[in-house]
Amino acid sequence: MEKLNLKINGMTCAACSARIEKVLSKTDGLEHVSVNLATEKAALEYDPSKVSPQDVIDKIIKTGYGAEVIRKSTITDEDKAKKEKAAADLWNRFRISAIFAVPLLYFAMGPMIPGIQLPIPGWMDPMHQPLTYALVLLGLTIPIVIAGYRFYIVGFRAIWMRSPNMDSLIAMGTSAAIIYSLYSIYQIAIGDKMAAHDLYLETAGVILTLILLGKSLEAVSKGRTSEAIKKLMGLAPKTATVIRDREEYVIPVEEVEIGHLIRVKPGEKLPVDGIVEEGSSSVDESMLTGESIPVEKGPGSPVYAASMNKNGTFVFRASKVGDETALAQIIRLVEEAQGSKAPIARLADVISGYFVPIVFLIGLIAAVLWFVAGESFVFSMKIFIAVLVIACPCALGLATPTAIMVGTGRGADLGILVKSGEALETAHKIDTVVLDKTGTITEGKPVVTDIISIPGYEENQILGWAASAESGSEHPLAEAIINEAKARNISLLAVTEFMAEPGMGIRGQMDGHQVLLGNPRMMEQNRVSMEGLVLQYDQLSGEGKTPMVMAVDGKPAGIIAVADTIKASSQEAVDRLRDMGLEVVMLTGDNRRTAEAIGRQLGISRIEAEVLPGDKAEVVGQLLSEGKRVAMVGDGINDAPALAKADVGIAIGSGTDVAMESADIVLMRSELTGVATAIQLSRSTMTNIRQNLFWAFGYNVIGIPIAAGLLHVFGGPLLNPIFAAAAMSLSSVSVLTNALRLKRFRPEMSKGEK
Numbered sequence: 001m002e003k004l005n006l007k008i009n010g011m012t013c014a015a016c017s018a019r020i021e022k023v024l025s026k027t028d029g030l031e032h033v034s035v036n037l038a039t040e041k042a043a044l045e046y047d048p049s050k051v052s053p054q055d056v057i058d059k060i061i062k063t064g065y066g067a068e069v070i071r072k073s074t075i076t077d078e079d080k081a082k083k084e085k086a087a088a089d090l091w092n093r094f095r096i097s098a099i100f101a102v103p104l105l106y107f108a109m110g111p112m113i114p115g116i117q118l119p120i121p122g123w124m125d126p127m128h129q130p131l132t133y134a135l136v137l138l139g140l141t142i143p144i145v146i147a148g149y150r151f152y153i154v155g156f157r158a159i160w161m162r163s164p165n166m167d168s169l170i171a172m173g174t175s176a177a178i179i180y181s182l183y184s185i186y187q188i189a190i191g192d193k194m195a196a197h198d199l200y201l202e203t204a205g206v207i208l209t210l211i212l213l214g215k216s217l218e219a220v221s222k223g224r225t226s227e228a229i230k231k232l233m234g235l236a237p238k239t240a241t242v243i244r245d246r247e248e249y250v251i252p253v254e255e256v257e258i259g260h261l262i263r264v265k266p267g268e269k270l271p272v273d274g275i276v277e278e279g280s281s282s283v284d285e286s287m288l289t290g291e292s293i294p295v296e297k298g299p300g301s302p303v304y305a306a307s308m309n310k311n312g313t314f315v316f317r318a319s320k321v322g323d324e325t326a327l328a329q330i331i332r333l334v335e336e337a338q339g340s341k342a343p344i345a346r347l348a349d350v351i352s353g354y355f356v357p358i359v360f361l362i363g364l365i366a367a368v369l370w371f372v373a374g375e376s377f378v379f380s381m382k383i384f385i386a387v388l389v390i391a392c393p394c395a396l397g398l399a400t401p402t403a404i405m406v407g408t409g410r411g412a413d414l415g416i417l418v419k420s421g422e423a424l425e426t427a428h429k430i431d432t433v434v435l436d437k438t439g440t441i442t443e444g445k446p447v448v449t450d451i452i453s454i455p456g457y458e459e460n461q462i463l464g465w466a467a468s469a470e471s472g473s474e475h476p477l478a479e480a481i482i483n484e485a486k487a488r489n490i491s492l493l494a495v496t497e498f499m500a501e502p503g504m505g506i507r508g509q510m511d512g513h514q515v516l517l518g519n520p521r522m523m524e525q526n527r528v529s530m531e532g533l534v535l536q537y538d539q540l541s542g543e544g545k546t547p548m549v550m551a552v553d554g555k556p557a558g559i560i561a562v563a564d565t566i567k568a569s570s571q572e573a574v575d576r577l578r579d580m581g582l583e584v585v586m587l588t589g590d591n592r593r594t595a596e597a598i599g600r601q602l603g604i605s606r607i608e609a610e611v612l613p614g615d616k617a618e619v620v621g622q623l624l625s626e627g628k629r630v631a632m633v634g635d636g637i638n639d640a641p642a643l644a645k646a647d648v649g650i651a652i653g654s655g656t657d658v659a660m661e662s663a664d665i666v667l668m669r670s671e672l673t674g675v676a677t678a679i680q681l682s683r684s685t686m687t688n689i690r691q692n693l694f695w696a697f698g699y700n701v702i703g704i705p706i707a708a709g710l711l712h713v714f715g716g717p718l719l720n721p722i723f724a725a726a727a728m729s730l731s732s733v734s735v736l737t738n739a740l741r742l743k744r745f746r747p748e749m750s751k752g753e754k
Helices: 014-025 053-063 077-112 130-147 149-160 166-189 193-198 201-225 227-233 326-339 343-372 377-390 393-413 421-429 437-441 459-470 476-487 520-525 534-542 570-579 592-602 613-625 640-645 673-707 721-744
Strands: 002-009 030-036 041-046 066-069 239-244 247-252 261-264 273-279 281-284 295-297 314-320 416-418 432-436 442-453 496-501 505-510 513-518 546-552 555-566 583-587 606-608 630-634 648-652 665-667
Touching (some): 002 053, 014 030, 041 053, 053 066, 130 149, 130 201, 166 193, 166 343, 166 377, 201 377, 201 721, 377 721, 393 416, 393 421, 393 673, 416 673, 421 648, 421 673, 432 613, 437 442, 437 555, 459 546, 534 555, 570 583, 570 673, 583 613, 613 630, 630 640, 630 673, 640 648, 648 673, 665 673
Parallel strands (some): 432 583, 583 606, 648 665
Antiparallel strands (some): 002 066, 030 041, 239 261, 261 314, 273 314, 281 295, 416 665, 442 555, 505 513
């Protein structure tokens, strides 16, 4: 199966997207079809041996809509221009219709307002010049109908294709009003002056005007929901300064190739990803990680496209260009997430698919019942029009995807990449967070934490001997000791008679002394007394550190302790997770004593230690079998099976890790605090979706019975179709406005940080 992304044209409401999805889902060779109204895209998988992309496009065209294949990221300048042009066109059509709708409403309703009776010119007084009056109203209505012509073309075509949508309701409702009004004009022309009271042209005109206003506001709001991707795509510079034969050339960024040397000056953005060759600077990578503090860069440091060079000049060699850069991968992930559907969206989709035909039947039945009950045809028609116009599946269709678009966009701003709508929804249900220790809670790189010397020896002297002895070893602990010696500018000594004793330590001859570095077992074997060091050794071991005893010429000299240190952000992260009511579990391959020491420091009570990488998924499976909703947090490499097994897999990494396939959420910063932020973002997004669905469903549940005349049965008022149209437009705008509130999402700190 291959993936296919399509741009869909002509969708106006949830019934449209539901119809396309239904048709494509029934097509042999197509799977996982998802049509998103908010992004106007379709994502699916197809079997090339059974169906081609063109076949899919033809299917969509036959359904009554337009489609084209998306070859790359779609929020380009051209696409942005198209959307802006479409929004401007809607505004122009609204302005035109409003110019004619205002006098139309005045002339039609003014004389009928009780106690006021607004004046109108005598030459069109409906009592004395009914035909002139009717023709003026018709003349004012025609430009409005022309401005809203698209509702009729799309609406009636959808009926013809047996997939009625929101435009069908508008087209049928306003057409009924216009046709009946034309009949009334005919009645006036043949002498029935009272037929002037049966004109409903202002109903059709004002309904079309209000709906054009709603669509215009909707276009503006929908444009704002995709600002996250537009902003990301606008980050990359258009040109690059390439060095060839010691000469500098400014070329378009599209022409940069892997291996090119590129110079970056202060204040410039990096055009592509690469590795620094010469020079140094601090680089603002907030666009990738959300971290505002610039990162120091020097020879060998990785740099990323669209990050900002702050103060120095450096040259780097391009390693990734075009769609392979970290920025391009982020854009791809955000686009895929915004185009995907959360499970909660399927409820709205199912309802929307049946909504329009059901609404039509309700309107028809209500009109017939009122007519049978003795009301006039005009009264029954008003009921029919009001029901058709007030029913708005637009709000239903926009409720979920707009919230997901804004939520995932806000996540990208915070350095949190949510890879699907499903992950965003599932994350809010999490009650247990499993944290891998090495590289997640800790730095993943051992460092020297303690140096204890006995009288007669200096700290640096002990460290120098240890580093010299370890210089022939490739063990991580040896690397930690050597790095500490380098940091203190300690010169290493020449070592002779070096020997490593597996499971115990090392020995070597240097500066005329025999030096041993190892565990108590090695000291015991070489008859070295640990008197005076036992207490410190046990204390360091209890803290989860790895202490190594040094002996010089058969006598104890001191202890060097090495440990994988806890990240500065880990305590805050664990505190925030606990404050949110989540159970925190630590998972590690380390020995239980070390793991429990770190657990005590962080306040983590449940610890799964001495777990092999291949068995981590089994631990996650055990938690799932206990009925827990589990998020697994790891580095996305050794933890891949466990990340995939969990309800939500969260990978912690740098900008180069954005393509981790095993995780559902990727944290761009190597900090655990992003886990709590991601879950809080999920909770806020789901609250927003529920609010949207409540208003969308509630609006229809309340609005349709009122439009059908339920209140009038008990002596209450009828719902004028004009007010029904205004309410319908406002429902969609209110849903979009509510979703946009997520742009202001701020993560909550732990109680200790507030």
